[in-house]
Amino acid sequence: MRKLAVPLIVCLLALGGLYLLKRTPADAYVAFRADAPAVRNVIFINGDGMAAAHREAGRLFLAGPGGALTMDRFPYSGQLSTSPADPASIVTDSAAGASAWAIGRRTYNGAISVDTGGRAVPTLGTLAKRAGKATGLVTTAQVTDASPAAFFANAVDRKAQDDIARQFLDVSKPDVILGGGEDWWLPKGKVGAHPDRPAVDPTEFSVGTKGDLIAKARKNGYQYVSTAAQLAAAGPGPLLGLFANEEMFQQDGDVYAPPVDLATMTQKALGALSTDPDGFFLFVEEEAVDEFAHANNARRVLQAMGQLDRTVSVAQSFAAAHPDTLVVVTGDHETGGLALVDGAGVSPSFPVKGTKLSFAMKWTTKGHTAQDVPVSAYGPLAEKFTGKHPNTYVHEVLAPILTR
Template sequence: MRLFDSRHTVLGAAGTVALVLGALAGGAQADRGGGHDRGDRGDRGHGNQTAKNVILVVGDGLSIAARDAIRLATVGQDGQLAMDQLRYAGWTHTDSADPDDAVTDSAASATAFSTGVRTYNGAIGVDLDGNPVTTLLEDAKALGKATGLVTTAQVTDATPGSFGAHVPDRGDQSEIARQYIDDTRPDVILGGGEDWWLPVGEVGAYPDNPDDSPAEVSKSTIGNLITRAQETGYTYVSTPEELAATTAKRLLGLFANEEMFQQAPEGEGDEYDPVVPLRDMTQKALDVLSRDRQGFFLLVEEEGVDEMAHNNNGGLTLKAGQALDDTVALIADFAARNRDTLVVVVGDHETGGLAIENVDPDDESTDTGSTSPDVLQSSEDGPFPIAGSDLEFIIDWTTGSHSGAATPLTAHGPSAELLARAQHSTNVHDVILRAMRGGR
């Protein structure tokens, strides 16, 4: 077990977050008092209001237990995360329509969010028969909106891929990249996964066989897709400095060979330190997309929660979750200044069977006999300090895979109250599409 001290890690911005979300709440109070400006109407969130902007934030693997563990480690028992302060709350059932598996994977879950259709595990933007289904990103473009994908995973991984591509197998990541460039053309694409954009033997900004992950190599099956993107009008960046400096309207940024972290059990090469933090990538995306007078649709994903939970790595699960919440604080600030923005924060599935427990030497779940050692990396992690107190907690794991638990959802903005319910993840799609279309 490893001590993880996060009492002061992320929400040094807590005061700012409270002010921002207080401003959002103040707008809601003005609504009840009969305010009539455009910002009040957007803040009220009635289902007939139009969302000029939509920001969908997916915490991959983010369960209610994970959110609570992040809360305890970050702001303590009496605090609230930025994502927990959004006005409306509900939860989503994540079951896919896979004929063989009861529990979803990220591809089927993201496709439910993006298309409103339940499908099989591994499907990217296609139905059970493998037929393409229109995604929210494509709907937004049809409405004249700018679009963006931001993730700490590969930009062609399951969640972003399900919004910007249509392939029957999530593993076909070079084809997903090609479809971004040639077909769906998001205005902003930021994250990891350079390996899938360059052919075998062609080294990019991030070299093959790095010391921290020797198996990472260029592997595009369709040639040099970075060059192809540049030829079709994308500006390519690969460093924090290049990202900060660019004023491009169409932007491709790749900041790692694969994911923007190293997922592993504790002490076995695990690392969460993205070259460009999720918050910074999101800020750049907002800067670019908000120039569009018709508004925008932006997907933001934190992949680290899922991958670290797969490895039963409690410390870095918390760290990735804190990076996610720091990003939500940024988004809340944007929404406070742009009241016609719908913000939705949701998990796509639960990972790890995470449970929060007291520190109790007599309750150590160390019996691995009932579970495959290939799946279980560690039974328990911690103790972790509860911020602002002398208390500690333990994270207990039951699996290294996904579980079928429902995931929490919080939202704010036009039509957000329609998400304050128990629902399937397909309803997230339906509400967002309705909000983007408004009366159209």
């Protein structure tokens, strides 16, 4: 019997090895116990361009040295690396960074949830929808910009924003779509709720090539809103809200005043999505951290961080009232090469709340860097986000949750 047992054990081990090779990355990398807490809802929040220094600047300015941002008070945290699979760069852009989350694979800069060969890969938003969950996206960028697009579309080039909008309606069908970017939903020459070539930015005008997608959305059952009042009055059912031609703030200016703030949009999205008995997946993004970091505009980065943390508070409050909700907060990459220094004698400097001290924000680039980004989590299975991992790890944790 002993002679027979040894070959049998070897055979079983070999078969087990073959089985592991066939398992998905999520199955092979993240083990879920059978008695793991059930997660019904997932809120995934992206501070675009936000890394550790941006968070610390926000903490000092908004909460002081003894305080904490809401995201800092989450019970579990870790780090994510951000390297793309791009032959020309070790530094990711938002498209490759968000695609790593959405499909669990590193890809090239500019790619929207396609592999390095340009082949489409199912996204977290699509998988959640197939599993019967409600889905939605909220952003202060264009709703078809790289980060939200990666969760609900596939494209070999992030610039194809009109086709990304078409895919939202024809393929992934998010229940809630809120943000900017009306220009991409209308054909050239057709003016929507927001005037073409406004004085603040004459380069903004309708540029779509896929027909009148707003009319198509209405035909598909979406309510279309374009103002804060219309959003507040919107009833149940699929909801499309486009509150600006492009981003919901002037990308190249020194003004951050979205016509509807991120927290308000997120609150509305949560109210709409939470009626689904199967749960929901919601992607939320504050774009202004990235855009103003590109401009090395410290004052507006701090303002955007404040709006982002208000939104995190909305998500955390929802999760506290709905204990089957997981909230994850991170950034797709670091922007600006930011460092914080003592503000004494430095212009401009910013006060450390509750003290006589100050700090200054020093920049090393107007582009992205290869720094790791922090990730924080609250709710059931939040402990999965401890330790250091590649950014593809987000997909490895969330895919099994969203497809259960």
